[in-house]
Amino acid sequence: MSAHDLVLDTALPKHINTMQDAVVIDGVSKIFKKSRPLVRWSGKGQEVKEKKLEVRAVDNVSLVVKRREIVGILGANGSGKSTLIRILSTLLIPDSGHVSIFGYDVEKDERMVQRLINRVSVEASFFKKLSPMENLIYAARLYNMPGPQARIRIREILIRLGIQPERIDRPLENMSRGMQQKVAIARAFLTAPIVLLLDEPTTGLDPRSKIDVQNFIRELREEHDATILITTHDMDEAEALCDRVAIIDQGRIIALGTVEELKYAVQERMERTTPITMNEVFMHYTVAHLITDAAIKQYGSWEKAFEAFEADKEDE
Amino acid sequence: MFTLMHEGRAAYAFFERNWNLTKRYWAWEVVWLVYNTVNAMSVTYIGASAQIITGIKFDTSSLILYLLIGTTVWSYLSVTFEGVTDMVTFERWEGTIEHTFMAPISRFTHLVGSCWYAIAHGLLFTFLQLLIVSAFFHLDLSQANYLTAVFMLLIGSISFIGFGIGASVLPLLYTERGTQMSYIVRAILLLVSGVYYPIEVLPAWMQPLARISPATYVLDGLRAGLQHNKAIWSPEIWSYTWPLLITGVVSVPLGVYIFGMAERYAKRTGKLKRNG
Structure with a gap:
């Protein structure tokens, strides 16, 4: 059974021009303001304190994603991916x-x-007391799917993702985190989106389940023409799935290209002759270039200098 | 037609989801029913003991019925109101609120779909409570017009829902204590609406508040129906009906509008996310 057989046609608008870019992000910024104390003192340093109460989660990000493209967004925790x-x-x-x-804006x-x-x-x-079927039928109705048809599809898609049939009608709270995540993936696939946004979808899954989900993502693109944006910490996953990868750090996209392009660029910069891994690419763009020789000398090793750098970032 | 069918399906989705949740949390329903019934009995026994407290001999049956109507309406208002505010609190607790807010449906459908269940649940719950409490007292229902009673509860529900939607903004914006903050709305309604006493005993400055509370008219209408056999089409019941219609027509759209503003604020400030 393929992904195409499992998703429903939900009467997508006919006037969608599928020839145009699927996702266009143009100069997007998002600043969060931390809550201020009830009593505020005015005086010297107030401007600096005000600045510290702001978190620039996304900073002037621009990105265009073509239809049927799978684009990975890589970044450390708190880099702005989920925002x-x-x-x-x-x-x-x-x-x-x-x-x-x-x-559409x-x-x-x-x-x-x-x-x-x-x-x-x-x-x-999810509503953890409810079963996967009860949770998914709720989602299906919100997306205008008729109940009887949706029930058949839900059962098919859950079994396809490795959920045992006898678990489908039992409360979700008795399922492992990995199983719950598979139900979450089924919920998104069920509505046949033409743009699928996956925010660390395979975190917490065992290796076999990860591969199941990755295969399903590919099928969804191949047979349903879906465009996919995926954030992940798993470099192997990014390499296996993504047509292009964007590396985001402190809310800014600092590198964008195919896996091969990024690897080549880093290899050139590092003047290396041996092959570069995606882990090294990621480290290079996010932190390696910020760890100076002076810091390595000060802390005794690159690892210790890196730890000190991360601690400074946390303090900020 | 397509949109109408979609919105209808979505409204049913909320009803079905809430029914499924009620079934799974059945033990909580029993606890809540016992709690409300015991509360209602405690208040109604004040009426039964009025002769002893005052030392004056008189027929307490009308006072018992007066208080019983008060406890019943209060229970219905509480269950319905809570059903509406809980839709946000519960979704915040489970972390599903982002999923629901991402669904391609109007906020009106979302809110009214949840309220529809709250009314059905509230009516059934209150009926059960009334049945149990009535068994403990000798009630004089010779003058009762049950049709008027149901009519007043249903008409009043529209306004209760409007107030409930407005109050559900609190758990939307204040994750930790929003639900508790919404209790203040109920507490004020309890104080000013004449649930257990005629509003004439309130200080003069408080009485205008009673006039804008829908519970005041529901209680007056119910008492007229159950104690004095007033029919729906009687001028007295009409005098309680039209203020309820006006309050309902104003409070529901106003509640949805306020909720929409709060949603936009939450989306600007990142308050929809549970943990941050």
Whole structure:
């Protein structure tokens, strides 16, 4: 059974021009303000303190994703990946810039965009007392699927993702985190989105389940023409799945290209003759270039200098 | 037509989901029913003991019925109101709120779909409570017009839902204590609406508040129906009906509008996310 057999046609708008870019992110920024103390002192240093109360989660990000492309977004924890995915999912309103999905603005044409997308978040969010079937039938109805047809599809797609048939009608709270994550993935696939936003979808899955999900993502693209944005910490996954990879650090995209292009660029910069791994590419772009010789000398080794650098970042 | 069918399916999705949750949390329903029934009995026994407290001999049956109507309406208002505010609290607790807010449906459908279940649940819950409490007292229901009673509860529900939607903004914006903050709305309604006493005993400055509370009209209408056999089409019941219609027509759209503003604020500030 293929991904195409498992997803439903949900009467997508006929006037969608599938020839245009699937996702256009144009100069998007998002700043979060931390809550201020009730009593505020004015005086010297107030401006600096005000600045510290702001977190620039996404900083002037621009990215164009073509239809049927799988683009990976790699970044350390807190680098802005999930914020970007939330903006694309209509769950956050950007402070500046524009985002469009097949020409529809995520803010102005919110409902239309919602019909085109779905998202899997890192935490499998469900009504844990309800069964996978009860949770998914709720989702199916929200996306305008008739109940009887949806029930058949839900059973098929869950079994395809390795959920045992007898678990489908039992409460989700008795399932492992990996199993719950598979149900979350099934929920997103079920609605046949033409843009799928995957926020660390395979975190917590065992290697076999990871491969199942990765195969399913590929099938979804091949047979349903879906465009996919995926954030991950798993470099092997990025290498195996993505047509292009964007590396994001402190809210900014600092590298963008195919896996081979990025590897080649780093190899050139490091003047290495041996092959470069994606882990090394990631480290190079996110931290390696910030670890100076002086810091290595000061802390005794590259690893210790890296730890000190991370600790400084946390303090900030 | 396509949109209408979609919104209808989505509204049913909330009803079905809430029914499934009620089934899974059945033990909680029993606890809540016992709690409300015991509360209602405690208040109604005040009426039964009025002769002893005052030392004056009089027929307490009308006072018992007066208080019983108060406890019943209060219970219905609480269950319905909680059903509405809980839709946000529960989704925040489970972390599903982002998924629901991402669905391609109108906020009106989302809110009204959840309220529909709250009304059905509230009516069934209150009926059970009334049945149990009535067994403990000798009630004079010779003058009761049950049709009027159901009519007043249903008409009042529209306003309760409007107030509930407005109050559910609190758990949307304040994750930890929003639900508790919404209790203040209920507490004020309890104080000013004449649930256990006529509003005339309130200080003069408080009485205008009673006039804008939908619970005041529901209680007055119910008492007129159950104690004095007033029919739906009687002028007295109409005098309670039209303020409820106006409050309902104003409070539901206003509640949805306020919720929409709060949603936009939450999306600007990142408050939809549970842990951060």
